[in-house]
Amino acid sequence: MIVGILKEIKAEENRVSMTPAGVEVMKQKGHSVLIEKEAGSKSGFKDGDYLRAGAEIISTPQEIYERSEMVMHVKEPLESEYNLLREGQILFTYLHLAASKDLTKALMESRSVNIAYETIQKDDDSLPLLTPMSEVAGRMAIQQGAKYLEMAQGGQGILLGGVPGVDPGMVVIIGGGIVGINAAKMACGLGAKVYVLDMSLDRLRYLSDVMPSNCFPLMSSPAAIRDLAKRADVIVGAVLIPGAKAPKLITRDMLKTMKKGSVIVDVAIDQGGCFETSKPTTHTDPIYIVDGIVHYCVANMPGAVAKTSTIALTNATLPYAVEIACKGWKEAMKENAEIRLGANVVHGKITYRAVADTFGFEYTQIDEML
Numbered sequence: 001m002i003v004g005i006l007k008e009i010k011a012e013e014n015r016v017s018m019t020p021a022g023v024e025v026m027k028q029k030g031h032s033v034l035i036e037k038e039a040g041s042k043s044g045f046k047d048g049d050y051l052r053a054g055a056e057i058i059s060t061p062q063e064i065y066e067r068s069e070m071v072m073h074v075k076e077p078l079e080s081e082y083n084l085l086r087e088g089q090i091l092f093t094y095l096h097l098a099a100s101k102d103l104t105k106a107l108m109e110s111r112s113v114n115i116a117y118e119t120i121q122k123d124d125d126s127l128p129l130l131t132p133m134s135e136v137a138g139r140m141a142i143q144q145g146a147k148y149l150e151m152a153q154g155g156q157g158i159l160l161g162g163v164p165g166v167d168p169g170m171v172v173i174i175g176g177g178i179v180g181i182n183a184a185k186m187a188c189g190l191g192a193k194v195y196v197l198d199m200s201l202d203r204l205r206y207l208s209d210v211m212p213s214n215c216f217p218l219m220s221s222p223a224a225i226r227d228l229a230k231r232a233d234v235i236v237g238a239v240l241i242p243g244a245k246a247p248k249l250i251t252r253d254m255l256k257t258m259k260k261g262s263v264i265v266d267v268a269i270d271q272g273g274c275f276e277t278s279k280p281t282t283h284t285d286p287i288y289i290v291d292g293i294v295h296y297c298v299a300n301m302p303g304a305v306a307k308t309s310t311i312a313l314t315n316a317t318l319p320y321a322v323e324i325a326c327k328g329w330k331e332a333m334k335e336n337a338e339i340r341l342g343a344n345v346v347h348g349k350i351t352y353r354a355v356a357d358t359f360g361f362e363y364t365q366i367d368e369m370l
Contacts (some may be wrong), residue, residue: 001325002032006061007039010075012283014042014306015313017072018321020053022314027054031325034058034068035192035273043310065089070325074313075300076103085110089348094118094133095344096270098245098358107345110150113329119243119319119352120342127242129339132180134267136302136331137240138182141265144301145171145188147226147293148263148287156261158233161191161324168192170213172228174249174274175238176203176217183236188212193262214318217287225249230257237266237274243344244354250275252291260292263342286316334370 005018016039018026023033028078033055037047046259047057047340059063065071065084073093077085079102085091087110097104117129118324127134131244149155149169162168171187173180176198187194188211190351196211197220200203205219218224222367229235229250243346246268254276268274287296302309324332333340343351349364350356356363 001069001286001328002034002067002226003321003325004027004034004059004064004071005035005039005055005057006071006224007036008065008074009061009078009080009301011076013300014304015300015310016040016043016045016306017074017078017313017317019043019311019314020045020049020055020340022318023050023053023055025318025322026325029322029326030058032324034064034065036061040310045310053339060067070321072317072321074303075262076100077106081107082106082110087111087114088240090115092117092324096242097352097355099272100271101359104345104350104355104359104361108348108350111348112345113343113347114344114345115329115339116243116344116352117325117342119344120320120338121242124339127178129313129316130240131307132230132316133239133302134178134240135182136305136309136312137267138179138236139186140304141179141183141236141267142171142186142190144286144296144298145236145263145265148296149233149261151261151321153294154261154287154289156233156259158261159278160187160233170231171195171234171236172225172232173197173236173238174199174225175240175268176207176218176290177238177240178243179240180236182233183238183267184211184215187217187234187313190233195232197224197228208212222249226254226257228252230259231275232258233262235264237268237278239268239274240271240352242301243352243356244273248276250277252276254262255291255293258291258293258303261294263294263296266295266297273297291340321363330370333366340366340370
C-alpha cells in the first residue's frame, strides 16, 4: 500500500503522524511511504532522516492525496483539504467528529474511509491511540494551570505547592481516566491538594490505592462539582465519552461562585469542551477570561511538546497502521474488532453511533459494509 504522511496545517500543530523509525517499519513490511516536505521538521525530524528510512519526499499535499491509498494526519482535515479526499481513500487520524458537523458532512460527501484514532478501543474499554496524547495533555494541564495562576498571567497569585507555613493550592480534576490520573500525578508531585472526581467506584478505589496522601478521590455529582468549584484554584476538565460530545459540567452560573483569578483547563475541548464557557484557543493565544476566571482551552495541547508527542503517538498508532496497510481496511476490520470500532464515516455513511446521535444523522453498523 502507498501510505502518505501529511504536514500538519492546523494552527501551531507541530506534531507529525509518523517518525522515521515508523517509516522504516512500513518499508520492511513492503509498503511505500510518501511524506510531505518538512512534515517532521517541527518535531525534530529532518527530511534527510525520512529519506534514509526509505520515504519519498513530496512537495505538496495535493500530490500526497492523489498518490496515496491511505493518508495519515495527526489532526482532522481542515476545509482546504475537504476536496482532496477521494472515494475509497483511507484517512487515519484523530477526527473528533462530534465537535464538527461541517467536517462530518464533508467526509460523508467524499465517500472516503475514515478511521479515527480516538475511537479505536480494546476489550477492556481502553483507548490505545488516545492514551499517549491523554498522558501528555494531563501532565501539561497542571503545568499550564500553575503558570496561569501567576498574577502576571491573569491569575490570583497562588503557588500550587505552597511553601512551609502557607497552604498549597487546590486542584479539582473532573474525570479519573488517563488525563485525570496524569494530571493528578503532576499536581500531587507539586504538593497541591488534589481532588479527583469520577463516577466509577472501581476507578475511585484504584485511585485511592495508587495515589499519594494529598490526592482525594471523590464520587462525581453536580453537587460535588458545585461545592469544590467554589474553593478550587485550578479545575481540569478531563471527561471523555468516546466519540461523543463532552457534557457541560461547569456552567456559566458556577463561574460566578469561583475565586477570581482561578484557572480552568478544558482538556475535553477537542470534543466540544466540558465547561459551558469553553471555546477553542491556540498556543499563541491560549487564554481568555470570563467572569474573572482564566480559561485555558488549547485544542492541541500535545503539539507544544511535539517531539515527545510524535514519538509517543507513533509508538501507539504504528501497529494499527501496519495492519491496515497489510490487510486493507475491510480485512483489518473483519479480523480486528479494535480497528472496526475506529470506523467513523465509511463510503458516505456514519458508522459510529455517538457521532450519528450528536447530529441526528442516520447510523449504519460497520458490519453491514464488510
